[in-house]
Every structure is written in C-alpha cells, then in structure tokens.
C-alpha cells in the first residue's frame with residue numbers, strides 16, 4: 001500500500017514531507033495546482049473537504065491537517081517519534097500544539113506580509129505587532145533548551161520537527177535569532193541529521 005502526500009514540500013505540507021523522511025517510509029507526492037483551482041476540485045474535496053493541503057492517503061485511509069498527519073505517520077510507522085512514555089508523549093504533544101497554535105500565528109502574519117504582499121502594499125503595523133509577539137515565545141524555547149540536545153527525552157522527536165519547522169520561518173521573515181544561542185545550536189544539531197537533509201533537498 002502506497003502513501004500519498006498532497007501538497008508541496010515548500011508549503012505547510014513541508015512538515016509532513018519531513019516526517020515521512022524521518023519515518024523512512026515509501027511515499028509518493030502529488031502537487032496540487034492552486035492556480036488551476038485544483039484544491040477546490042471535486043476530486044480533491046473528496047480527500048480534504050476544506051480544500052487545503054496537506055492531505056495524506058494511506059491505502060483507503062485519508063487524513064488532513066499537517067500536525068495530525070505527522071502524528072498518524074509517526075504512530076503508524078515510527079512510534080518513537082511520539083515519545084516512549086506517557087509523559088514524553090504528553091510533552092511531545094505540548095510542543096507540537098504550541099508550535100502551531102501559538103508560535104506560528106505571528107510568524108505567519110509576518111510571513112504573509114514580507115513574502116506574499118508586494119512591498120508598497122505591506123502593513124508595517126501588522127509586521128511590528130508580529131515581531132513583538134515572537135520574542136517572549138522564543139525566550140521560553142531558549143530557556144527550555146538550556147543543557148538539552150533535544151526538546152523531549154534527549155532524542156529527536158516530533159516536538160523538534162514540528163517546532164523547528166515553525167522556528168525556520170524566522171529565516172524567511174529575516175527575524176534575527178543571533179541572541180538565541182541554545183536555539184541556534186539546537187537548529188544546527190537538527191540540520192546535520194541525514195533525514196533532515198533529505199527533506200531539505202526536497203525543498204530546493
């Protein structure tokens with residue numbers, strides 16, 4: 001049975017491509033042509049009624065929502081990515097939810113302005129507000145990483161994958177991370193992993 005991931009590694013589907021690489025499973029990728037409205041086509045709406053990527057099919061099974069997709073991939077194919085004990089799994093889930101529900105919110109507002117909106121039409125206030133909200137959250141991540149190689153259980157888990165996927169938006173929005181030495185070391189540690197490099201190669 002073949003897994004199929006719908007979307008591009010350069011979109012929010014990226015975290016799922018990365019997770020598929022971590023799990024070491026065979027999969028195929030199907031890109032969705034937004035300009036042609038393929039995400040709102042009858043065929044794709046059967047896969048994700050919200051008309052959004054990513055979505056994943058595994059045989060007859062279908063799932064959408066990127067962090068949920070990653071939980072499924074890990075649970076089905078590499079459960080240690082979710083943590084090895086109830087407490088580890090709780091903390092992995094904590095970081096994954098925090099990364100999308102809290103950290104990603106200002107990151108995406110800044111990203112939309114700085115990457116999608118042409119310069120003359122950018123809203124400086126939206127960018128300034130987003131840039132104000134990011135540091136306190138990065139401070140908590142920085143403190144958490146003191147003396148630690150990875151966020152949970154001293155091993156790479158979905159907590160690192162999903163959190164780094166969002167922290168990585170700092171590169172696109174040119175948010176200066178120099179002051180965050182623990183975060184920088186953790187990012188370098190993650191970047192050196194072979195599976196991370198396989199995923200990064202997909203984004204080129």
Ligand SMILES: N[C@@H](CCC(=O)N[C@@H](CS)C(=O)NCC(=O)O)C(=O)O
Pocket residue numbers: 011012013039051052053054064065066067
């Ligand atoms: N919370 C969703 C967000 C999915 C999402 O917004 N995907 C965008 C592309 S990155 C999309 O498909 N947008 C199409 C639309 O909103 O019409 C997830 O993480 O899976």
